[in-house]
Amino acid sequence: MSEDSNDLVDRTRRFIADHVLGTDDEFDGDVNASGGDGLRVKLQEAAREAGIFEEAGYSLFGPMALNIAAPDEGNVHLLDQVASAAQRERYLAPLARGLVRSAFAMTEPAPGAGSDPSALRTMAARVSGGWVINGRKHFITGADGAAFFIIFARTSGFPGDSGGATAKASNWSATWARRTGPRLAATARWR
Numbered sequence: 197m198s199e200d201s202n203d204l205v206d207r208t209r210r211f212i213a214d215h216v217l218g219t220d221d222e223f224d225g226d227v228n229a230s231g232g233d234g235l236r237v238k239l240q241e242a243a244r245e246a247g248i249f250e251e252a253g254y255s256l257f258g259p260m261a262l263n264i265a266a267p268d269e270g271n272v273h274l275l276d277q278v279a280s281a282a283q284r285e286r287y288l289a290p291l292a293r294g295l296v297r298s299a300f301a302m303t304e305p306a307p308g309a310g311s312d313p314s315a316l317r318t319m320a321a322r323v324s325g326g327w328v329i330n331g332r333k334h335f336i337t338g339a340d341g342a343a344f345f346i347i348f349a350r351t352s353g354f355p356g357d358s359g360g361a362t363a364k365a366s367n368w369s370a371t372w373a374r375r376t377g378p379r380l381a382a383t384a385r386w387r
């Protein structure tokens with residue numbers, strides 16, 4: 197690595213050690229308890245002062261290189277909050293290590309869900325050994341080549357109802373999705 201790169205790595209490490217880890221430990225990873233948006237502003241100011249805030253954003257490749265590109269970073273946090281031990285091992289561990297990429301399938305063609313999950317039309321039904329998911333999704337960032345999808349589907353109710361939304365992790369492949377066309381249906385091996 198060049199001297200500049202080494203310096204950046206050192207400054208980033210120091211920043212995480214000096215400004216982030218103590219707060220994370222004190223509040224056990226709970227961002228809201230540690231100050232929510234106030235904490236975000238404070239940490240970002242500190243990152244600017246440390247000269248590291250813009251580094252990942254200089255290039256489209258930056259977030260990818262640091263394993264903080266969408267939707268993987270969000271999916272890491274989501275899985276960290278809700279995944280079972282088996283799901284952590286199967287989905288979270290390889291994603292957090294940067295060994296695989298993931299996708300997030302929420303948005304549906306009109307009149308399905310976009311920003312409002314209560315409009316979800318995709319249905320997930322329990323069957324022996326897993327789930328069958330039926331629905332249509334689009335605008336899935338990074339779908340091609342993703343190792344797994346987190347799919348938002350409804351397990352009860354009807355479009356417009358506020359309950360019934362859930363998320364399933366599935367090892368669908370984009371090749372498989374393309375083969376089956378716009379109507380996606382699969383027995384997702386998910387528990």
Ligand SMILES: Cc1cc2nc3c(=O)[nH]c(=O)nc-3n(C[C@H](O)[C@H](O)[C@H](O)COP(=O)(O)OP(=O)(O)OC[C@H]3O[C@@H](n4cnc5c(N)ncnc54)[C@H](O)[C@@H]3O)c2cc1C
Pocket residue numbers: 267299300301302303309310311312334335336337338
């Ligand atoms: C670059 C890019 C990448 C994307 N990647 C992904 C991805 O990886 N996975 C994924 O799932 N999606 C992805 N999306 C889709 C994106 O998440 C949706 O476009 C977004 O959620 C908005 O949904 P929509 O376009 O259907 O708009 P809508 O949800 O239809 O919203 C349109 C307008 O209607 C309003 N509105 C919506 N519902 C209501 C309501 N019930 N009451 C009142 N007003 C309402 C909204 O506030 C908004 O002003 C991506 C989009 C882009 C542009």
